[in-house]
Amino acid sequence: MEKKKILIIDDEKRFGELLKLNFELTKNYVGLLATNGAEGVEMVKAHKPDLVLLDILMPGQNGLETLKQIKAIAPNLPVAMVTAVWREEEAKQCFEAGAYDYITKPVDFDYLKQAVLVKLL
């Protein structure tokens, strides 16, 4: 079975790194890492990931804007928002822009794995 590519876009570099590690431990995934929105969009273009985990509050271009750009390039690419604080209005906007989930940190990896799996089965 070919490994699925998960792109993690998060300015918290250590969070992204550990998440990448955890995904790779499962042997089913390959993790890709971007620490800002613009870089993330470039990586979507370059690496064609299977799924994106996208932070919202980032310096520069924020997660919602990044989401819109990603959806413009790859409308069918599943994107789940992974953010620290649950904000109702923000969540609504993300869903409207095409995100399929809105997950808050800290999140248990088991939960995250399930959330990813539903889109990659």
Place this chain on the structure above:
Amino acid sequence: MGFFIAERVSTQDDRTGMDARQVSTSTTNAVASDKEFGQLRKRLERLELALNVIVDAIVWLDEQGGIQWCSPPFRRLIGKPDADIVGTNLMELLPLWQRGRKLRPTAHPVRLALDGQPNAVGSYEFRAGERTMVLEVMVALVQVSKQERNAVVAIRDITESKRAEEQIKQLAEAATTAAEKERKRAAELHKAYQELKGTQALLVQAEKMAAIGQLASGVAHEVKNPLGIILQGVNYLEAQISPDHAQQVEVLKMLKEAVERADRIIRDLLNFSRLSPLDFQACRMEAVLETSLGLVEKQLTLKDITMTRVFAPDLPRVLLDENQMKHVLINIILNAVQAMPEGGEMTFRISTKPLTPNARGTKRKAGDVFRFGQQALVCEIADTGTGIPQEVLTKVFEPFFTTKPAGVGTGLGLAICRAIVERHRGVIEIASEQGRGTTVTITLPVPDGAVLS
């Protein structure tokens, strides 16, 4: 002063009322010498002068009250010449009033005195034209002979002193009234001060909550991100460690629990800052309560807790954010469960009542929360648990106040409950008796024109 009966007027000098010649003839039956006559005349002149000078009016009366003689002040009092006075009945010439009512001739003090009644002295009103005067009337009976008894009436105008007395009385009364007013004002001020203190405490509380909310939303992001990193790290190590290393597995479990605990505190704090508008729907409180009970029922049965529901018929709907109200109810129920480790009884009562100014809960933010006379829905949740000591009871709604061991409670549960109930324009109260149990009462306004059932 006043009433006495002279048994006998013994000296000539005392009988001053008559003409000097008459005096001498009637009392001594002897013809006075010229010298004696001159002396008597001189004496009489002096007496008349004295009586003229003395402000009191003196009147000599026969037994029927007919005036035989009067001193000049009496003439001035009556405002008539001597000729019109002598021979006239005093009771007719000097009608008296008492407490605004004219005295009948038989009740006239002089009449009473002539009849031998000793209580005939006192102050009376006399109306001289437009003017009302106050007169003090004193009567002395004079036994002129064995058969004949006369009376001397002394009349003093005490209008001015009465008026002064009245003024003093009025002033004293005014002073008393003023003092009373001051006392009342002081009491009102004290009450207002107490109310203000209460309001201030509420404001401080509200500010505290707002500050917590602001702080929470500010730091939440900064705290939750590192928590996210820790949890991913723990997840990584969990995957790497062989299950044989029981101790390491245990350590990781503890780390994970700590992360969850910290996260829960942040989430609780955020509930303050999330002032998302309440989603009000016309709901039945009893239905919301049933749903909440359904969510925690298992815990109640496990702890051997029996439930009693006392719902009044035809309860009106109230405006609720169902989810938030469920949060409140579950919080209260779980607190009750914790207070009854050996089991017990929970009673849920829902009823309505009109709010009166004295009704519980109407004082706080009076007028702001409820209008007096408005219908209110009262939901009581009572347990038979350990109860709460008085000193703790006053603090249970304060944020961060907890009696639970570290890690078990954040001390925000009831503070959040109160915030939610108050955002429903309601009041939450708690009453408790140690060893007997606790009752939490939620009072919510019933919207005007609420449809029954």
